[in-house]
Amino acid sequence: MREVAVLGIGQTPIEEHWEKSLRVLAGEAALAALQDAGISRVDGVFVGNMMAGSANHQQQLGAYIADWAGLRYANALHVETACSSGSAAFRAGVMAVASGVLDVVLVVGVEKMSDSPGDEITAELATAADADWESAYGVSFVALNALIMRRYMHEYGWQHEHFALFSINSHQNALHNPYARFHSPLSLQEYLKAPMVTPPINLMDASPMGDGAAAAVLVPVEHLHRFPPKPKVRVVASTAATDTIAVASRRDPLWLSAAERSARQAYAQAGVGPNDIDVFELHDAFTIMSALSLEACGFAERGQGPRLALEGEIQIGGRIPICTRGGLKARGHPVGATGMYQIVEVVQQLRGEAGETQVEGAKIGMTQNIGGSGSNIITHIFRVD
Amino acid sequence: MREVAVLGIGQTPIEEHWEKSLRVLAGEAALAALQDAGISRVDGVFVGNMMAGSANHQQQLGAYIADWAGLRYANALHVETACSSGSAAFRAGVMAVASGVLDVVLVVGVEKMSDSPGDEITAELATAADADWESAYGVSFVALNALIMRRYMHEYGWQHEHFALFSINSHQNALHNPYARFHSPLSLQEYLKAPMVTPPINLMDASPMGDGAAAAVLVPVEHLHRFPPKPKVRVVASTAATDTIAVASRRDPLWLSAAERSARQAYAQAGVGPNDIDVFELHDAFTIMSALSLEACGFAERGQGPRLALEGEIQIGGRIPICTRGGLKARGHPVGATGMYQIVEVVQQLRGEAGETQVEGAKIGMTQNIGGSGSNIITHIFRVD
Structure with a gap:
């Protein structure tokens, strides 16, 4: 099993983002993480989200966000475990890199709750x-x-x-x-x-509640030398x-x-x-x-x-x-x-x-x-x- | 990377299952797969599903189905990629076993569409x-x-x-x-x-459309000798x-x-x-x-x-x-x-x-x-x- 490191991180402010859609929020966090990592291509996009299917009428968040973030054709999927969806997606990304199946994985957690009326979100x-x-x-x-x-x-x-x-x-x-x-x-x-x-x-x-997205880039520790230097967070x-x-x-x-x-x-x-x-x-x-x-x-x-x-x-x-x-x-x-x-x-x-x-x-x-x-x-x- | 084999399979008939809930359907396929594999314990339960959050008012399908199938405490998550959710969950399971993180993974694909009225399901x-x-x-x-x-x-x-x-x-x-x-x-x-x-x-x-569930048990090829003999499907x-x-x-x-x-x-x-x-x-x-x-x-x-x-x-x-x-x-x-x-x-x-x-x-x-x-x-x- 390969050891995994976090190469880049990104996030958006959390608020009621009335002027930004789900994909815009996810894209901002994703691009911030890619920029922090100093890379522009990934092999996989793993998305953590709980309620977009009902609150935003959008499923398929893997392909949806990969496409929007300029990462078309990447492996992509959406992971859900209710309130722990974000780290469940991260853990799935860790397994993908640890196994050797994928080398560079972007994980994005995103939720846009403001679009759903109060009684519906409850x-x-x-x-x-x-x-x-x-x-x-x-x-x-x-x-x-x-x-x-x-x-x-x-x-x-x-x-x-x-x-x-x-x-x-x-x-x-x-x-x-x-x-x-x-x-x-x-x-x-x-x-x-x-x-x-x-x-x-x-x-x-x-x-x-709130609207926001946070992201990280995962790579194998053994590949770290290929990327711009960063503190080595394993x-x-x-x-x-x-x-x-x-x-x-x-x-x-x-x-x-x-x-x-x-x-x-x-x-x-x-x-x-x-x-x-x-x-x-x-x-x-x-x-x-x-x-x-x-x-x-x-x-x-x-x-x-x-x-x-x-x-x-x-x-x-x-x-x-x-x-x-x-x-x-x-x-x-x-x-x-x-x-x-x-x-x-x-x-x-x-x-x-x-x-x-x-x-x-x-x-x-x-x-x-x-x-x-x-x-x-x-x-x-x-x-x- | 470890090679992965399919040890067991199970499925339910596909129809309008008015008398069975989402968890009953998933449980039937899961138990059939476990029985076919000749095992009763797993390390992980990976669930593929697209619409349960809206059609069945239930998310958290990983924990939900693990609990119902008698697999409490197992690692569990729900994977969604719209109509390919079932094999996306399977692929996530393959990565978990290939990486060495988990040894025995049950993958269940389930959808119960009949509960949602026609216009809503569209x-x-x-x-x-x-x-x-x-x-x-x-x-x-x-x-x-x-x-x-x-x-x-x-x-x-x-x-x-x-x-x-x-x-x-x-x-x-x-x-x-x-x-x-x-x-x-x-x-x-x-x-x-x-x-x-x-x-x-x-x-x-x-x-x-229809209601149904299908399941498979994944194990590393190198562990096959520990289980009841089956045709070796890699x-x-x-x-x-x-x-x-x-x-x-x-x-x-x-x-x-x-x-x-x-x-x-x-x-x-x-x-x-x-x-x-x-x-x-x-x-x-x-x-x-x-x-x-x-x-x-x-x-x-x-x-x-x-x-x-x-x-x-x-x-x-x-x-x-x-x-x-x-x-x-x-x-x-x-x-x-x-x-x-x-x-x-x-x-x-x-x-x-x-x-x-x-x-x-x-x-x-x-x-x-x-x-x-x-x-x-x-x-x-x-x-x-």
Whole structure:
């Protein structure tokens, strides 16, 4: 198996891009990544997206984006695993390069949610849950997370205010990320008095929708000498695991089994442990998911995720800095693009390009992207020499 | 790169399965393939599907089907390339096994179209075309193919009746396939007087929709000794290529560039040429596509595809038997499942399990699956020892 490196990265700002279509957004991120890599041709275009078929009336995103980006004739496909579609496409790209089937692969994560009216997008997001056993009963995606958070608070004795620092940290870091959706600090007071969405999740526990695209170029490490010199960011682990799609079918709905499995396998592949991770871009779609992801990946004891935030360990300079570019909460969560934003951001950190939110001396970074309510979880570890 | 073999196959009949949900259909094909392979565990579940997000209100088909089929925790993802989604998922599975990332991969192609009302499914099928430059102007997917067929007839001097034998051959072969949607022979008279859909495409030029699922189990050839003995069907070529998504952007709309590219690469990978192919499952979504696919793959001169049919060369016993189990026209075309049906059928031929439509002594078989109006084309070649 060939070792794989990230040669280039690109992204668009996340906002309501009323003036740009899905293909324009994807094309901008793709061309930025190609330019960063210093190349103009690729063998494959792998696209992560969740909802374009319904929200944008467009499927076939592989050929669609390859064509638009001037990469006609390339191998191209579209990968979907709900909210983890971005890193699922990345992982498929890693396998294509590792196998030797393709040499240069462009991975693009893209989602354009603004085109879909509010009630429709809620129904479209609910297709990440079980259509027969969850969505059919009217439970939305937020409601599923609210049920998990309520039970977690009851079981481990946390109050709503104890989750505040997850969102405050994300907003603080996004101040310095020009691609982030929000550039406003969040105070505890604002967090506490935010409008309720589905108790106990209020507006400041939930990540915002948005339109955006992020991209990366993958090549075999053994070919790096053929390309313009760049910091050598290697993909040292790529893992995925699933759990039941319906939350109610799980033995313990407060434990992300798939996150634990994919993280354990990732640590084994990379030959590292949680203590070796310098920066961790986790999936803070809701504050409860930050806590559960930290626990499942071995950074906190079961039920103790919020403690890490309360002790200041998730900030830049803390034991395990998370959401260093704003996370889903403040950078924004264009669903199928999110995994690629996480990867782009970790590469920025490992290259020392993260500006005011640079984690000093970061050498090993991890991303974890959660599809559904923990049903398809994908973990990557990157290392710079 | 590890060589990959097909260890097991499974399929459901294609019909309007009102009493079975998407997951039940996929599960039946998956379990049939596992049983045929003689195994009960896999490392990965790769799902090909085009329209479940809109037609069945369900995304996340990887985790969804893994969970239902008793394969919880497996790596799982959903691949989409419109009508070639099935073989795109298969190709992703081949890369996963070839790379050494996964050892045993189940690939399932599934589509359940009956749940979507007629007008909606037409719009959903049109998401395979260009939303901005084709569908937005009201051109349906059939209409795009009709434009191509009309021009082809004008350019090369063919009449509508010259395409009849493609459909007649498919219906004849489907008589002996218990999984096919239709079991009725088609006469030239019936073909000629069939109701018009979009001139010059009539109902007997077009493949029918349907619900169905087909599946295969992939393992590395070097592990075959660990499993119950089976005819050794190796994947000797797996290639893909794209073209512009909008037909009007092509230099020559009557030439499937992506089919030519992927076929050429496939011949090179397998070390064979068109004359070595014993059986060819091509993508007869419309009769015109049969002609174009035969030409692009080197079985006929440019503009001469219909001649092969008129000379009887596409039948069992002819020079290049196609659609030997009924093809899209008579076996049925559950869009995202079709590529996997083609693969399952070629494996049946190479194992000598094709009953009354067995191609005697078939050793090398090819499948070609077309996504969109020729915009994403995937070719596989299989060989039995």
